[in-house]
Amino acid sequence: MPAAAPEMLVGASSDFLTRFSPFNRMEPEALEFLAERATLAFHARGSEILTPEMGQPTHFHIVQRGKVQARQLGPASVTDYAAMTLGPGECFPIGAISAQRPSTNAYVAVKDSFVFQLPAEDFLKLMQMSPVFHVFCTQYIASLLNQSRQQLQSTFAQRAAEQQTMTTPLGQLVKKAPIFVTPDSSIRAALEKMSEMRIGCMVITDAEQKPLGILTQSDLLPRVVLPGLDLQRPIGDVMTATPHVMSASDSAYDAALEMATHGVRHLLVVDSDGRLKGVVSERDLFTLQRIGLRQIRSSIEGADDLEALQRASRDIRQLALNLIAQGIGAEQLTQFISALNDALTCRIIDLARARHDLYGIDYAWLAFGSEGRHEQTLSSDQDNGIIYACPDGADQAALKNRLLACAKEVNENLAACGFPLCKGNIMASNPELCLTLEEWKGRFGDWIREPDPQALLNATIFFDYRVLCGNERLGDQLRAWLNRTAKAYSNFLRLMASNALQVAPPLGRIRDFVVEDDGTIDLKKSGARLFVDVARILALRADVASSSTVQRLRQAGNRMGMPAEEIAALIDGFHFIQLLRLRAQHLDTEHDAPGDNCIDPDTLNELDRRILKEAFRQARKLQLRLKLDYQL
Numbered sequence: 001m002p003a004a005a006p007e008m009l010v011g012a013s014s015d016f017l018t019r020f021s022p023f024n025r026m027e028p029e030a031l032e033f034l035a036e037r038a039t040l041a042f043h044a045r046g047s048e049i050l051t052p053e054m055g056q057p058t059h060f061h062i063v064q065r066g067k068v069q070a071r072q073l074g075p076a077s078v079t080d081y082a083a084m085t086l087g088p089g090e091c092f093p094i095g096a097i098s099a100q101r102p103s104t105n106a107y108v109a110v111k112d113s114f115v116f117q118l119p120a121e122d123f124l125k126l127m128q129m130s131p132v133f134h135v136f137c138t139q140y141i142a143s144l145l146n147q148s149r150q151q152l153q154s155t156f157a158q159r160a161a162e163q164q165t166m167t168t169p170l171g172q173l174v175k176k177a178p179i180f181v182t183p184d185s186s187i188r189a190a191l192e193k194m195s196e197m198r199i200g201c202m203v204i205t206d207a208e209q210k211p212l213g214i215l216t217q218s219d220l221l222p223r224v225v226l227p228g229l230d231l232q233r234p235i236g237d238v239m240t241a242t243p244h245v246m247s248a249s250d251s252a253y254d255a256a257l258e259m260a261t262h263g264v265r266h267l268l269v270v271d272s273d274g275r276l277k278g279v280v281s282e283r284d285l286f287t288l289q290r291i292g293l294r295q296i297r298s299s300i301e302g303a304d305d306l307e308a309l310q311r312a313s314r315d316i317r318q319l320a321l322n323l324i325a326q327g328i329g330a331e332q333l334t335q336f337i338s339a340l341n342d343a344l345t346c347r348i349i350d351l352a353r354a355r356h357d358l359y360g361i362d363y364a365w366l367a368f369g370s371e372g373r374h375e376q377t378l379s380s381d382q383d384n385g386i387i388y389a390c391p392d393g394a395d396q397a398a399l400k401n402r403l404l405a406c407a408k409e410v411n412e413n414l415a416a417c418g419f420p421l422c423k424g425n426i427m428a429s430n431p432e433l434c435l436t437l438e439e440w441k442g443r444f445g446d447w448i449r450e451p452d453p454q455a456l457l458n459a460t461i462f463f464d465y466r467v468l469c470g471n472e473r474l475g476d477q478l479r480a481w482l483n484r485t486a487k488a489y490s491n492f493l494r495l496m497a498s499n500a501l502q503v504a505p506p507l508g509r510i511r512d513f514v515v516e517d518d519g520t521i522d523l524k525k526s527g528a529r530l531f532v533d534v535a536r537i538l539a540l541r542a543d544v545a546s547s548s549t550v551q552r553l554r555q556a557g558n559r560m561g562m563p564a565e566e567i568a569a570l571i572d573g574f575h576f577i578q579l580l581r582l583r584a585q586h587l588d589t590e591h592d593a594p595g596d597n598c599i600d601p602d603t604l605n606e607l608d609r610r611i612l613k614e615a616f617r618q619a620r621k622l623q624l625r626l627k628l629d630y631q632l
Contacts, residue, residue, distance in 0.1 A: 011035075013035040013038055013040075013116070014031055014032070014035040016064060017031065017034065017035065017062070018031070019089065019606075020088070020089030020090075020606065021089075021136070021607055021610070022132050022133055022135075022136035023089075025132050026130055026132050026133055027129075027130055027131075027132065029129070030126060030129050030130035030132070030133060033122075033125070033126060033129065034118065034122075034126055037118055037119065037122045038062070038116040038117065038118050039116070039117055039118075040064060040114055040115070040116055040117075041114070041115050041116075041117055042112070042113070042114055043066075043068075043109040043112075043113045043114075043115060044109065044112055045109055045110065045111050045112050045113075046108065046109065046110075047108070047109050048106060048107070048108050049061065049068060049107040049108065049109060049115065050092070050093060050103055050105075050106070050107040051103070051106040051107075052102045052103055052104060052105070052106065053102075054102070054103075055102050056096075056100055056101060056102055056120075057093055057096050057097045057102075057103055057120060058119065058120050059097075059117035059118060059119055059120060059123075060091065060093075060094075060097050060117065060118040060119075060120065060122075060123040061091060061092050061093075061107070061115050061116065061117050061118075062089070062090070062091050062115065062116040062117075062118075063086050063087060063088050063089065063090050063091075063113065063114075063115055063116075064088060064113075064114040064115060064116050065088060065113060065114045066109060066110075066111040066112055066113025066114060066115075067085050067086070067087055067109070067110045067111045067113060068085070068086045068090075068092070068107050068108065068109055068110065068113055068115065069084070069085050069086070069107070069108050069109075069110045070084050070085075070086065070092060070105040070106070070107050071105060071106045071107075071108060072104070072105055084507060084613075084617060085110065085508065085511075085512065086107075087512065089606065089610075090610065092105075092107055093105065093107070094137050097120055097123055098127075098137055100120075168251065168252050169248060169249050169250065169251060169252075170246055170247070170248055170249075170250050170251070170252065170254075170255055170267075170269045170280055171248030171249065171269065171271075171277060173252065173269075173278075173280050173284055174248070174269050174277055174278030174279070174280065175278075176278060177278075178203065178209070178276045178277060178278050178279070179193065179197055179199060179202070179203070180202070180203040180204065180205045180209065180211075180276055181193065181202060181203075181204055181205075181235060182204065182205065182206070182207070183204050183206075183212060183213070183234060183235060183236030183239070184234045184236065185204075185234065185235050186231065186232050186233065186234065186235065187224060187229065187230075187231045187232070187233055187234070187235050187237075187238060188231035188232060189235075190202045190215065190235045191220075191231070194217075199279075200216060200217050200265075200266070200281065201214055201215065201216040201217065201266050201279060201281075202214070202215050202235070203243070203268060203276055203279060204235055204236060204239045205276055208275065209275040209276050210270075210274050210275055210276070211243055211245055211268045211270065211276050212236075212239070212241065213236065213239030213240055213241045213242070213243055214239060214240050214243040214266060214268065215235060215238060215239045215240065216240075216265070216266060218265075219238065219240065223238045224238060243266075243268050244258060244262060244264050244266075244267050244268065245267070245268045245269075245270055245274075246258060246267050246268070246269055246270070246280075247269075247270065247272075248269050248270065248271055248272075248277050252280075252285055255267050255280055255285060256285050259282055259285070265281060265282040266279055266280070266281050266282070267279070267280050295315075296312055296315045296316060296319060296340055297340065297343055299311070299312050299315070300312045300340070300343045300344050300347050301343065301347065303347055303351075304351070305351075306351075306413055306416055306417075309344060309347060309348060309413070309417050310416060310417050310418075312340075312344060312417075313344060313417040313418045314418075316337065316340045316341065316344070317418075319336070319340070320333065320336070320337055320582065323336060324582065324583065330575040330576070330578040330579035330582065331550060331571075331575055331578075333579070333582060334374065334375050334376060334377065334578060334582075335374060337376050337377070338371070338374045338375070338376050341371070341376055341419075342367075342468055344417060345365075345367075345410075345414065345468060345469075346468065346469045348410055348413045348414060348417070349365060349406075349410050349469055351413075352406050352409040352410045352413065353406060355406075355409070356402065356405055356406035356409070357402055358402060358403065358406060361388060361389075361399060361402065361403065362388060362389040362471050362474070363386055363387065363388035363389070363403060363470050363471065363474070364386070364387050364388070364467045364468075364469070364470030364471045364472065364474045364475050365384065365386060365410075365428065365467070365468045365469045365470050366384060366385045366386065366387055366428075366465045366466070366467060366468065366475065367383070367384055367465065367466055367467075367468045368383035368384060368385060368426060368461055368462055368464060368465050369383040369426075369461050369464055370383075370464075371383060371384070371468075372464040372465045372466050372547050373464045373466075373532070373547050373548050373549055374466075374547070374548045375528075375532075375548070375549060375578065377578070377581050377582055377585055380419070381419060381420040381421070381422050381423070382411065382414050382415070382419040382420070382421065382422055382427060383422055383426045383427070383461065384411075384426070384427055384428045384433075384468075385426070385427075385428050385430075385433035385434065385435070385462075385465075386403055386407060386428045386433065386434040386435070387435060387436070387437060387440055387467075387474045387475065387478065388400075388403060388434070388435075388436055388474075389436065389437065389471075389474065390436050396436075400431070400434055403428075403434055404428075404429055404431060404434055407427070407428035407429040407434065408429040410428065410429075411427045411428065411429045426461065437474055437477060437478060440478055441478065441481055443462075444462070444463075444478075444481075444482055444485070445485060447459050448485055448486055448489050448492045449489065449492075451491070451492045451495045451496070456495060456496060456499045459496065459536075460499075460532075460533065460536065463482065463486075463536060463540075464532075464536065464547050465478075465547060466547045476545075479545050480545075482540075483539075483540060483543045483544075483545070484543075486540040487540060487541065487543065493537060493540060493541060493630075494630045494632075496533075496536070496537050496540075497537055497626045497627075497629070497630040497632060498630070498632055499533070500530075500533035500534055500536075500537060500623070500626060501623055501626065501627060501632060503525065503526055503529065503530060504620070504623070505526065505527075505530060505616035505617070505619045505620045505623075506521050506526045506527075506616065507613065507616050507617065507620065512601065512609065512613055513601045513612075513613075513616075515600075515601065516598075518598075519600050519602070520598040520599060520600050520601075521598065521599055521600075521601060522597050522598050523577050523580055523581045523584075523597045523598070523599055524581065524596075524597035525597070527577040527580075527581075527615070527616070527619070528574065528577050528578060528581065530619040530622065530623060531549055531553070531570070531573070531574040531577075531618075531619055531622060532549050534622045534623060534625075534626050535549040535550075535552040535553050535556070536549075536552065537626065538552060538553070538556035538557070538560070539552040539555070539556050541556070541560075542555065542556035542559040542560060543559075544556050544559075549574060550571050550574065550575075553567060553570055553571055553574075554567060554571070557570075566621075569618055570618050570621070570622055572615075572618070573614065573615035573616075573617075573618030573619060574615070574618075574619075576611050576612065576615045577612070577615050580599055580608070580612065581596075581597050581599075584596070584597070584598070584599050585597070
């Protein structure tokens with residue numbers, strides 16, 4: 001039987017609760033209200049805490065110690081999982097007690113467990129008095145994701161700071177010891193030093209190293225060369241006095257503004273005592289500005305050789321880190337990456353086209369797989385193909401060879417820019433993937449009519465396509481035909497659905513997660529893929545043209561009458577898994593490195609573990625819908 005928590009334990013209860021979300025952000029008076037009214041109950045292993053037969057829940061529960069398993073008892077269409085375990089800090093039954101209806105699950109202690117319980121009327125009061133708790137109960141996963149994003153922002157802040165941006169203090173931009181001469185030094189000596197040190201200006205200081213003037217390369221012609229000045233004269237005679245000086249604590253933005261205002265290319269950086277610390281040039285600031293979305297896009301569009309595009313590719317990766325540090329969500333982040341990679345690929349194609357004769361050929365470059373879905377991470381290899389039109393009377397073989405020659409150069413240059421060649425040869429330079437519209441229809445049609453395992457695997461790659469550049473109409477015509485044809489073959493969709501259910505979310509009955517032998521979870525194979533596979537089938541059923549998993553879920557979900565909050569939770573779950581993949585890839589690996597998509601759940605903080613569990617539950621919910629729809 002539960003016993004009222006003694007007053008002396010209220011403080012201890014508060015300390016425990018503040019270790020977990022949302023209680024760690026709850027208003028002090030609300031937390032005190034909860035701690036004073038919560039009672040601690042013991043439940044022996046195997047005992048039932050709450051079942052549907054008990055009627056409307058009388059208490060809100062928070063696991064303090066042990067494990068509680070939620071088991072689905074009602075019809076499958078009512079609940080979204082068969083079983084799940086809850087650990088310390090996790091709550092139940094949020095939906096039932098909020099709606100004041102019986103629970104659809106049975107909650108059973110699978111270990112000896114201590115559970116806080118709050119009377120239902122106090123639960124409702126708590127929701128009214130605490131906006132934090134109200135949001136938590138009504139927007140569960142979205143609330144957790146927001147907190148995770150804040151933690152992530154904090155975690156990456158230092159790394160981002162190490163990557164210099166326009167907010168970087170000038171003192172951090174100065175990497176070399178200052179080089180200077182005194183005013184009585186000869187012009188020749190100063191010029192020799194500039195040549196030796198390979199610098200574009202010389203600073204003139206007094207004996208205390210405080211700046212008196214500056215002489216730049218652009219000053220030499222009008223002041224020294226053309227007048228035929230004696231190089232033995234002191235540099236003080238030709239220097240620019242009262243140079244522009246800035247404090248080491250001023251930012252790169254401040255320096256850029258100073259340069260723009262006064263039309264200078266060099267600024268002297270001094271410490272708090274006014275002594276020269278170094279020089280910041282216009283080129284230094286340009287280097288910083290290069291790492292921005294607009295700047296990278298401009299550099300891609302202006303690139304005229306492979307070397308420039310390789311620099312842009314590295315900048316895209318650096319930008320991704322900065323965006324993670326700024327707390328950008330996974331959807332926006334993958335869109336940024338896809339948009340820049342699209343621009344990079346298009347520029348590579350443009351440069352290749354200039355060296356190959358494609359005049360008069362009506363074609364489109366297709367992106368497949370994750371690129372086709374706008375879901376490229378930092379570890380995506382290239383999957384691409386070509387669709388083209390062959391006019392009546394044209395020599396198709398010759399036309400195709402021209403396209404293949406150009407595609408080969410594009411594939412090789414993409415690899416040089418960090419997009420590995422596809423090991424399965426899913427590339428536009430493969431003659432099997434450079435096809436006319438009718439040939440693509442024939443290929444897709446064969447897979448749909450005879451859905452053997454290889455055909456189903458092909459469908460998971462090639463049906464996620466989009467036109468990256470060229471004639472979009474060709475891609476649209478193929479999409480319309482594909483959706484119409486696939487919808488007519490219900491057996492094909494059913495086999496696709498069966499295939500999509502082959503991998504279950506890695507949720508354990510007792511432990512939180514089911515891990516591989518090395519203790520990790522493959523977030524691509526056992527996480528993102530579950531959402532992607534179901535979304536593809538829903539899109540084919542609902543005639544959705546988009547290839548994006550999120551857009552497929554949104555559009556197909558709406559057309560199929562799924563509740564908006566259910567769709568939002570599914571998308572939040574997918575985004576969190578994508579974000580974890582990006583974090584792991586960016587921190588630890590280069591493109592396509594082993595273990596790119598694997599994560600050890602024990603290395604996650606408590607909040608991220610909870611969100612990952614919730615994300616997997618959303619995947620299971622999505623699979624359950626498919627299972628019911630196709631009676632699998």
